[in-house]
Structure formats: structure tokens, C-alpha cells
Amino acid sequence: MTDLKLSRRQAILAGATVGGAAASLTSREVRAAGPSHKWESSYSGGNVATRAPGQPGRDYQPTITPGGATLPWKIVDGVKVYHLIAEEVDHEFAPGLRALCWGYNGRVHGPTIEAVEGDRVRIYVTNKLPAPTSVHWHGIFLPNGMDGVSGLNQKPIPPGETFRYEWTFKQSGTFMYHSHHDEMVQMALGMLGMIVVHPRPAPAGYRVDRDFVILLSEWKIVPGAKRPDPNEMTDFNVLTMNAKAFPGTAPLVCRTGERVRIRFGNLSAMDHHPIHLHGHYWKIVATDGGPLPASAQWPETTVLVPVGTTRDVEFIADAPGDWAMHCHMTHHVMNQMGHDIPNMIGVDTRKVAALGGRVVPGYMPMGERGMEEMAHMEMPVPKNSIPMVGAKGPFGHIGMGGMFTIVKVRDEDVGNENKDPGWYKYPPGTVADRARKEDMDRDGIQV
């Protein structure tokens, strides 16, 4: 066995275990083993030279933020210049539900900031809010004074003033930005956004066909209220992808066989979100700390996106159809649900409604057979609120809301605009339906 001729050091370097040697290493031996056991030289980017501004099409393939937008930029003397304007925004979460939120550039959340490794960026932040603010660039390696923590790294930006942030991107990946002044209030009102930095050079021979960006967040909006309530600690009732609740969310449109990346970020106040995709599996390929080596990527159908992190997943969209993609916490696919609803499963609610209606006009109990049936009742809901669940689907009502969207995979050309192609057209005989008597007889199914 030639392995025995390896020196102990070589064996360690090769990752081989000879007679269990690796299991009994002393810490000195581990240190002596060299590079494979050393920390990387830098965990903050090190010295990365500023390069010429990266261009879409040439240096990177632009991302798509479904239901959102990308922040425009211009080049001034070799620097990419961006302008974020913090302001109040009248935002629609879904048809029927609007609220006065705080966002950037007329949007909630702010537009995605897109750049390329080595880009020098200058980001002006104008504060049009009635309160001071600041912007923190979550996960980005930058000079300490650009980090945006109000009081710690900078003075807050007073109302009406404009601050300048500037750095060179020393890394690539998926990151986020958010207010770091009066965080609980300003983040709960929507002051969040995503940052995507493309690698330079682009990895040779490797590209994705679609590159989506989805920011997860949660809100408390009391039915009928004009503004989100930033004081809520546990009972969030509007759960969003890019600040939209289903049926307000935009679908992710792909063509069969394409390699698709989705960059999830989570800046919810209190909840992690396990996001589940139907019909496919994906692999987590990166976090906001950087890419995962192939040996560390595992396949799964649900990715947990903890608060304050990003997760990049990739999959091959090889199954045509309309595939649900949603948070798997069932309360997170409801809209404006309260936790004080009495459990009425098995109760004849028509009688209860008649009794309740005598004291509370418009009283509406939970459905006798569950919550979903409430969606069909077409009961009046309070002004500026949406029913707990529901959207029209091709087969009737879809009993979901909140953090839910649809990955639409089509055999035909779907273009690059992420335009909704409508409902999937199912090949005949491929939809579950009432079982035929002859099939049941043949298979011995007795009911």
C-alpha cells in the first residue's frame, strides 16, 4: 500500500487517514500541517484594487427583483454613483391593502443595489423623512466609518440632509441594506433593500439563466389601519416577499431547463423563514459570508433563511408547470390573521354567526370546516384590509396568502422581462381529478 510511504505531514495535507493517524493529531501537528489548516489571510476583503466600473451584459448578467426594481446608477470619473432617497411611500401589499410605509426612491422596500467586485461606489442618501436615519450595508466589507450604525460610526442623517457613503466592493455575493437608526421603527416601516455584487472576473464557463432577488420581511398592519405598527413583537400579520403579500407577489418566470438562482434575504423583525419550492430541489450555493464549496452544498427543497442572513440557492427548472414557492410556516401564508380567533372546527357556525351578529354587527366566526372556507364567504372585510387567504386560481380558490409566490416554468420562450405568462396549460390526463369507477373497480378500491 503506497499510502504507507507518505510522510505523516504529507498524509495530513492530503487529507488521508493512515492507520487512524489523523484522528490523533495534536494541535501542534495541526498547525504544522500548513495551509489546509490555516485561517484565510483576510476575513474583510484585504486589499482589492478598484477596477473600471463593471457593465451589465459584459461583466455581469443583471438580476431580477420580482415585484421590485434595481437602483439606477451613473459613472462619474470612474466611480458608480447611486442616489437613495429615504421617504414615506404609500405602498400596496396586495390589491386591497395599502399602508403608509417608509422606503427608498418611492418604493418599499428600496430598489436592489447592483454592482461588480472592484467597483468604486459612491452612494448618496437623502433623508426626506420627518426623523433622522442612516443606512447600514449589511455584510459588506468597507471602511468602518461607512458602516452606517447611527451613533457608533456616524452622526444620524438629519431630515432634509444628504450624506455620502463611498467604498470599493472587495467581495461578491448577496447582501442587504437597512436603516440603522431607530432600527425597530424604521425597519418595521420598510427601510430595507438588497445588494447584489457580481464576481469579477465572472466564473469561466458558469452562468445562471435567471438570477432572482427576494427580500423576506414581516409587518403588523391592523385591519383598517393607515400605517404598519412598529411596536409589534410577535403577532405579525402581513408576511411579504419583496414587500408583497400573495396574491400581490410577482411570479418567477423561467424556461424549461434553465439554471435558476434565487438570492433570499431576510430582514424580518422576529422570524426565520423556511422557504419551500415544489417540484424541484435546490442547493444552497452561498450565504452572505461567501460561496459554499461544492462539497458543502446539500440538496434540499426547503431553505431556512434566518433573520439577518442571505441564502443563494440554485436549481435546474426542468419541470414545466406552476410550482408553489412559499414559507412553510403555515401562519406565514395567511394575511391579516389574528390569534384570538376561536376554534370553530366541527361547530355549526351559521347558528353562531346568527347569535354573534345580534351583539357584534358583521360578526364572522372561523369556518366550520376550517379557515379556507372563509375565503369563499365573500363576507365584508374591514376597509383597507384583505381576507386572510385567497386568490383566484385556475381550479378555484387558492387558500394561501402572505409569503407565497409561484415559479412558472414554461417550455416556450418566456423572454427576459419576468412577464407573467398566465396559468400553466396542463397536458391532458395529468391533473388529479375524480377517480373513474372502472379504475377503482380494477384496483380494488372500495368506498
Ligand SMILES: [Cu+2]
Ligand atoms: Cu415564514
